[in-house]
Amino acid sequence: MNNNNKIPILGLLPHELKTMLSPLPSFRVDQIYHWIRRGISSFNAMNNLPENLRDDLEKRFTLRSSEITRCFESKDASLKLQIKLSDGLFIESLVLQDQFERKTACLSTQLGCPMACVFCKTGSMGFFRNLSAAEIVEQFFHLKENRAEISNIVFMGMGEPLLNLGELRQAIAVLTADDGKESFSKRRITISTCGIIKGIYDLAENGPAVRLAISITTADEALRQKLMPAAAENPLAELKKALHYYQGKQGKRITLEAVLLGGLNTRPEDIRSLIDFSKGLDVLINLIPWNAVEGLQFQGHTLYEPKSLEIRDFAAGLENAGLKTVRRSSRGRAVGGACGQLGGESSLP
Numbered sequence: 001m002n003n004n005n006k007i008p009i010l011g012l013l014p015h016e017l018k019t020m021l022s023p024l025p026s027f028r029v030d031q032i033y034h035w036i037r038r039g040i041s042s043f044n045a046m047n048n049l050p051e052n053l054r055d056d057l058e059k060r061f062t063l064r065s066s067e068i069t070r071c072f073e074s075k076d077a078s079l080k081l082q083i084k085l086s087d088g089l090f091i092e093s094l095v096l097q098d099q100f101e102r103k104t105a106c107l108s109t110q111l112g113c114p115m116a117c118v119f120c121k122t123g124s125m126g127f128f129r130n131l132s133a134a135e136i137v138e139q140f141f142h143l144k145e146n147r148a149e150i151s152n153i154v155f156m157g158m159g160e161p162l163l164n165l166g167e168l169r170q171a172i173a174v175l176t177a178d179d180g181k182e183s184f185s186k187r188r189i190t191i192s193t194c195g196i197i198k199g200i201y202d203l204a205e206n207g208p209a210v211r212l213a214i215s216i217t218t219a220d221e222a223l224r225q226k227l228m229p230a231a232a233e234n235p236l237a238e239l240k241k242a243l244h245y246y247q248g249k250q251g252k253r254i255t256l257e258a259v260l261l262g263g264l265n266t267r268p269e270d271i272r273s274l275i276d277f278s279k280g281l282d283v284l285i286n287l288i289p290w291n292a293v294e295g296l297q298f299q300g301h302t303l304y305e306p307k308s309l310e311i312r313d314f315a316a317g318l319e320n321a322g323l324k325t326v327r328r329s330s331r332g333r334a335v336g337g338a339c340g341q342l343g344g345e346s347s348l349p
């Protein structure tokens with residue numbers, strides 16, 4: 001059996017592994033799962049298992065269906081990995097470190113993205129396929145091996161997470177599975193979506209109970225539909241209803257992310273519309289200065305980064321209306337891993 005025919009073990013929940021290994025006693029399955037969760041990279045190193053069991057695992061499963069092909073590090077301690085999938089295609093994932101040395105893993109859920117946001121490098125690639133749960137979980141372990149302890153996970157890499165909700169849900173279930181040892185807390189996981197209404201209702205009803213962030217960009221409907229063409233199918237009025245419903249069910253504060261594009265969505269009407277959109281919702285507004293990506297244009301004009309004064313005035317307009325804002329720095333920029341920059345040429349098939 002070659003590696004392509006083996007089952008990627010990191011996509012499995014404990015009870016699924018138990019079923020596959022039946023009639024193996026539960027304590028053996030627990031031992032195997034514990035090794036997997038510690039990020040072990042060889043079945044042979046599972047030294048408390050009998051040799052014939054290690055051989056059997058080696059024949060049937062793979063610990064990594066993907067491999068790191070390139071690694072980019074920057075002075076601000078950001079790390080971006082280029083990861084080759086089993087079909088030869090590439091994705092990117094990264095770790096960003098903040099001033100308190102907290103490390104956030106930014107994971108991809110799709111190869112490319114169908115949403116085609118004009119300011120996003122991934123969006124300019126088009127869409128190729130969804131990632132499997134194993135391919136999502138493996139990114140976490142690849143990053144963990146290179147950056148030790150990861151404090152937070154955000155699904156904000158390549159792709160729209162809520163268009164791959166089944167595999168994402170399985171990946172989160174694996175990462176947070178309570179095996180009493182290495183599980184990751186749901187409170188430290190955020191799904192960032194450009195506002196897929198159907199997916200938000202699904203999350204409200206069925207979980208997982210993680211944090212939710214919406215890439216709002218602007219609450220001016222006409223401009224939003226131009227900047228995020230696929231958002232036209234998810235109009236703001238319906239999106240707001242979905243967020244009310246979500247908040248009623250899950251009771252959690254929602255983050256609104258506004259990627260600020262120089263001279264485009266930082267106008268007084270963008271401030272006013274965002275204030276209106278936020279009314280009645282419990283939100284925190286994350287202001288993210290856009291990072292230049294060569295070649296991206298809007299209506300024939302090159303996009304540019306916002307000036308500091310523009311960001312300051314935008315934040316002040318929201319804060320004067322009583323909204324809470326966070327101004328995010330452009331960590332990851334040096335490795336091409338800042339917001340909107342994922343999807344190097346290497347990702348293309």
Ligand code: SF4
Binds near residue numbers: 114120121159215
């Ligand atoms: S910003 Fe997000 S949703 Fe929009 S194209 Fe990029 S990856 Fe897709």
